Amino acid sequence: MRRSAILVALLVALSTLGVAGRAAAVTGGTPLEDAAADGVVLILIENGSGLCSGALIAPTVVLTAAHCLANPTASTYSARGGLSPLQDALFTISASEVHQHPSFNQSDSSHDVGVLILASAAPATPLPWLRTDEGYYTLGTQVGMIGYGVTGSSAFDDGIRRSGVATIAEVSAGDFFTDYTSGQGMCFGDAGGPAITTDELNPGVVIGVSSIGDQFCAEYSGFQRTDANADFIQLYAPEPSALASVGIALGALFALARRRG
Numbered sequence: 729m730r731r732s733a734i735l736v737a738l739l740v741a742l743s744t745l746g747v748a749g750r751a752a753a754v755t756g757g758t759p760l761e762d763a764a765a766d767g768v769v770l771i772l773i774e775n776g777s778g779l780c781s782g783a784l785i786a787p788t789v790v791l792t793a794a795h796c797l798a799n800p801t802a803s804t805y806s807a808r809g810g811l812s813p814l815q816d817a818l819f820t821i822s823a824s825e826v827h828q829h830p831s832f833n834q835s836d837s838s839h840d841v842g843v844l845i846l847a848s849a850a851p852a853t854p855l856p857w858l859r860t861d862e863g864y865y866t867l868g869t870q871v872g873m874i875g876y877g878v879t880g881s882s883a884f885d886d887g888i889r890r891s892g893v894a895t896i897a898e899v900s901a902g903d904f905f906t907d908y909t910s911g912q913g914m915c916f917g918d919a920g921g922p923a924i925t926t927d928e929l930n931p932g933v934v935i936g937v938s939s940i941g942d943q944f945c946a947e948y949s950g951f952q953r954t955d956a957n958a959d960f961i962q963l964y965a966p967e968p969s970a971l972a973s974v975g976i977a978l979g980a981l982f983a984l985a986r987r988r989g
Contacts, residue, residue, distance in 0.1 A: 781921030792920030877917025915945035
């Protein structure tokens with residue numbers, strides 16, 4: 729797999745913006761009901777005109793993809809929590825601010841990272857995120873993925889929180905790609921959703937933000953590295969902690985899923 733070939737041929741943003749009536753969730757994923765995942769939220773854009781995913785990294789801060797925040801008007805966005813927040817939201821909170829990474833480049837998706845500032849604190853425990861590389865960005869490493877998108881490129885089953893596990897197949901200084909050897913990956917609507925460590929010794933840390941993938945949601949998923957964007961992220965969530973209990977609980981869920989698989 730070579731990134732240059734992917735970008736030329738198949739890479740597309742994984743939000744539902746501009747895809748009328750469509751959305752997507754983790755391909756091959758399973759519904760994730762555990763409360764440890766309540767820090768992963770659905771981002772609703774313009775009363776349903778688009779859908780993205782995101783991770784709560786501070787009580788009022790949601791980490792997501794920059795391309796999900798193309799409209800700079802904060803009133804356009806809200807964050808919803810829970811397993812099926814379009815039908816039965818655990819909470820719904822409007823955004824008071826939105827910020828794209830200042831170096832975000834739409835043409836190559838570099839620094840495709842943004843934050844949503846909520847008008848009030850979400851009633852969920854924030855997830856820890858990785859600020860410096862601790863050896864997780866290596867070929868063959870398995871990562872957990874969570875999002876509210878569809879389960880396939882032709883599906884219409886968005887709005888359910890689903891999880892999956894995939895293997896890192898390519899790494900650069902700013903991003904990494906997973907393949908579909910596990911039969912799982914990100915799809916439309918999963919943009920902004922987190923890639924999470926599954927290391928049983930230090931689990932449940934957000935190390936990537938879902939950004940791009942192939943148009944059939946069957947070959948590659950691309951994530952922006954949190955360490956490569958830490959200077960921007962920590963402006964809004966300055967004290968990430970890899971020891972947060974919610975991260976341990978969430979990592980344990982992925983570790984159990986790997987053993988069962």
